[in-house]
Amino acid sequence: xxxxxxxDYLFHNDNELTRLALQHVIIKDATKGKQVFAPISFDGxxxxxxxxCTGDGLWIRxxxxxxAPNDSQHSYTGTDIEVSYFPKEPPANxxxxxxxxxxxxxxxxxxxxxLIHQRLALVVPGSEENTIKALKGYVDLLKPGGWIQLxxxxxxxxxxxGQAFKDxxxxxxxxxxxxxxxxxxxxxxxSWLESLGLVDVQEETVxxxxxxxxxxxxxxxxxxxILTTAGSILGITSTFPQQLLTLPQERVVGIKDxxxxxxxxxxxxxxxxxxxxxxxxxx
Ligand SMILES: C[S@@+](CC[C@H](N)C(=O)[O-])C[C@H]1O[C@@H](n2cnc3c(N)ncnc32)[C@H](O)[C@@H]1O
Numbered sequence: 452x453x454x455x456x457x458x459d460y461l462f463h464n465d466n467e468l469t470r471l472a473l474q475h476v477i478i479k480d481a482t483k484g485k486q487v488f489a490p491i492s493f494d495g496x497x498x499x500x501x502x503x504c505t506g507d508g509l510w511i512r513x514x515x516x517x518x519a520p521n522d523s524q525h526s527y528t529g530t531d532i533e534v535s536y537f538p539k540e541p542p543a544n545x546x547x548x549x550x551x552x553x554x555x556x557x558x559x560x561x562x563x564x565x566l567i568h569q570r571l572a573l574v575v576p577g578s579e580e581n582t583i584k585a586l587k588g589y590v591d592l593l594k595p596g597g598w599i600q601l602x603x604x605x606x607x608x609x610x611x612x613g614q615a616f617k618d619x620x621x622x623x624x625x626x627x628x629x630x631x632x633x634x635x636x637x638x639x640x641x642s643w644l645e646s647l648g649l650v651d652v653q654e655e656t657v658x659x660x661x662x663x664x665x666x667x668x669x670x671x672x673x674x675x676x677i678l679t680t681a682g683s684i685l686g687i688t689s690t691f692p693q694q695l696l697t698l699p700q701e702r703v704v705g706i707k708d709x710x711x712x713x714x715x716x717x718x719x720x721x722x723x724x725x726x727x728x729x730x731x732x733x734x
Contacts, residue, residue: 466679468536471506473676474571475513478602478725480669481659486514488655489598489729491566493518498525498565501592503552504572505529507536511545528564552576552585556592564592570602573640577631583643590647593732599644600729603637605656609722615709616661616721619681621697622688622706629695637726644730652730662719674714677721681710 479486491498502511508529515522523544529537530550537547550556552569553576567589576585589599606624608617624634644652661677664670688696689704696703713719 466683468507470676470679470683472509473672473679475509476669477659477661477673477676478570479513480673481657481725482727484517486510486517487566487568487600488653488727489566489600489731491598493525494521496524499528499563499594500525501528501530501564501567503530503550503567503569503589504575505531505536505547506533508538508541508545508547510568510570512538515542515545552588553581556588560592562592562594565594565597567592567597567599568602569600571604573601573603573636574627574630574632574634579633579636579639579643582632582636583647586640586643587647590649590732595732595734598729598731599649600727601637601640602725602727603640604634605637605724605726606634607724609720611720612662612722613710613713613720615706615713616677618698618702618706619684619710620723622703623684625691625695625697626684626688629691637728640726640728641730644728648733649730650733652728654726654728656724656726659723659725661721661723662714663717673721674719678711678714681707 482488487493500511500514502508505511511527511529515527525544527545529545529547530552531537531547532549532551534549538545541547552572569589573582576582586599593599606620608620627634641652641654659673661673662670664673685703685707689707691700691703693700714721
């Protein structure tokens with residue numbers, strides 16, 4: 452495994468772990484607390500679980516908490532390109548490793564895992580070809596009968612959503628295009644996993660509400676989540692030349708202020724969809 456990898460992750464900045472933690476709460480709310488859609492039992496024999504592109508391992512820690520006391524018999528591996536995100540003293544059954552998902556995995560991990568989870572990183576490899584190659588890497592890491600689960604935001608907003616929120620999403624799609632990827636990758640993921648030989652491949656779409664809701668505490672977290680994410684997206688796209696943008700440059704630099712105004716005036720309509728795709732490696 453490489454000791455050092457040049458990190459060109461678009462959102463590598465000091466706010467990133469806060470942004471991911473807020474986002475985790477809202478995604479979990481959208482899935483009604485369900486973290487694993489693959490039909491896996493955590494109260495049976497010990498499982499090997501990999502969370503690729505794990506960030507600081509929040510998904511792993513939350514999974515452990517949600518299946519406790521049946522968490523301790525399993526082994527958890529988190530990988531990411533950015534070593535500084537990793538917890539300094541993980542529990543004995545949890546380890547973190549630097550691994551670029553576009554590079555070969557350690558040979559002795561082949562056929563090791565019962566569950567591979569990857570969230571919000573399907574665009575990392577870029578093109579369709581490179582993404583399928585990265586997914587093939589996961590298939591090789593799975594035990595026969597093991598499951599992959601992918602979770603991603605879709606290219607979608609609700610008709611009623613505010614104009615600045617809709618424009619933010621146009622910028623997000625433009626930003627993803629500059630790395631040769633597409634926000635629509637997740638809509639192809641089911642057929643890509645099937646083409647790689649996975650069976651029982653299923654998908655489910657959930658809606659996340661970033662706007663007005665009865666639970667004001669959840670609304671505040673959702674607002675902080677989306678405004679932090681918007682800051683990262685617009686910080687990048689506001690530096691783009693016009694040819695990389697769908698919207699006029701002068702509009703892109705104005706979205707941040709308009710978005711804050713939209714979020715400060717009730718009722719707020721702002722929604723994203725997340726798609727979960729999961730499939731099993733044949734025995
Ligand atoms: C949007 S974050 C998602 C983090 C986490 N999965 C979550 O849902 O909270 C994307 C993560 O992918 C990592 N990443 C970016 N490029 C990568 C690569 N080529 N290989 C492995 N990890 C990468 C980033 O460092 C970041 O932690």
